[in-house]
Amino acid sequence: MSDVWVQPTGAALGADIHGVDLARPVSDTAFQHILRAWSDHLVLRFSGQKIDDEMLMDFSARFGELDRVPIAAASLDRTNSGLSKDAEAWVAVISNVVHDGKPVGGLGSYELVWHTDMSYNPLPPRASLLYALEVPPDGGNTGFLDMYSAYETLPDDLRRAIEGRTCIHDSSRNSAGELRKGFQRTLDVRQTPGAVHPLVRLHPVSGRKALFLGRRPGAYIHGLPVEESEALLDAVWKHATQERFAWYQKWRVGDLVLWDNRCVMHRRDAFDESLKRLMHRTQILGEPVLAG
Known part of the structure; x- marks a missing residue:
């Protein structure tokens, strides 16, 4: 027992x-x-x-x-x-x-700011x-967001827009937005340094899908014009950071x-x-x- x-x-x-x-x-x-x-x-x-x-x-x-x-x-x-x-x-x-x-x-x-630890x-x-x-x-205080629920409640148009897409996770700045030692400011988000991950992640234990966003500054969705990437990321972040997903x-x-x-x-x-x-x-x- x-x-x-x-x-x-x-x-x-x-x-x-x-x-x-x-x-x-x-x-x-x-x-x-x-x-x-x-x-x-x-x-x-x-x-x-x-x-x-x-x-x-x-x-x-x-x-x-x-x-x-x-x-x-x-x-x-x-x-x-x-x-x-x-x-x-x-x-x-x-x-x-x-x-x-x-x-x-x-x-x-x-x-x-909202972030995922070391997603870069x-x-x-x-x-x-x-x-x-x-x-x-x-x-x-520390806030937490449920990315399962954020994904599962995505409007259909947003879900279709991010399906199969990957995103750059910025390694040049910390979670306070400060530039890390040894990095320079990147003006073109297509050149942002950092790992590339799928926007929708499959959890290896639960088998559920979750949004995998990292942090907003410096992010770029591969294959899209910068303006489209920015607009899509803004829409996804606005949805994902609602208080109904938080504690x-x-x-x-x-x-x-x-x-x-x-x-x-x-x-x-x-x-x-x-x-x-x-x-x-x-x-x-x-x-x-x-x-x-």
Whole structure:
């Protein structure tokens, strides 16, 4: 028997998982319950956890092989981030904290636009897990979007227009729209650097189709005139980012949130830069993106 029980948020996606202490080994029976809940709700929240980096890594690895931290995150001075030495290659620090004039993590305190983690790579992560160590009393909420429902409710004309189409996912900018080190501004979206993926993705586990959008800036649909690509992307994004597909997480210390990066997009609200926010994140290695 498993003591795990699932409490849906009541929104388009998301559920709380109760009866699990991630500081202790999770039984196979309990983990199977968690997997079913993840498949059903796409985003899971484990509240009130007290775990270190090794525990975070151990639990994350139950979902697949750990992915190394992005190069930009690995290049930061994380001496004062609370990160253990053994976790440096596998745990990214998301924070606005500055120590001795140096940021201990990435992505600051500003708004992050709707995006899919690292979709500009040929094999984007299949999942991300984000653990809250220090959070402001207000702001910095994370929104999630159900891309299954966004696809399934597409108007017929939009569904026909994107059928079989592929899109460039911009690798030159981060989720705040900042130009990454080593990249130059691209004026022609047809020359945008980054991986090319189908606009409709087939989930390898559920077998369902989902929109796979990455992020809006720099995107280009192959084979279309730029004006047509822009108009089609604007229409698809307007549909996909409706509040009826969303759920927002208001963070508390000890929250661990897991989401399926293959069928969920997310964003972050801005927050007061004078307040501290410190999160540790793991990612699960991805697999080839299958066309839906």
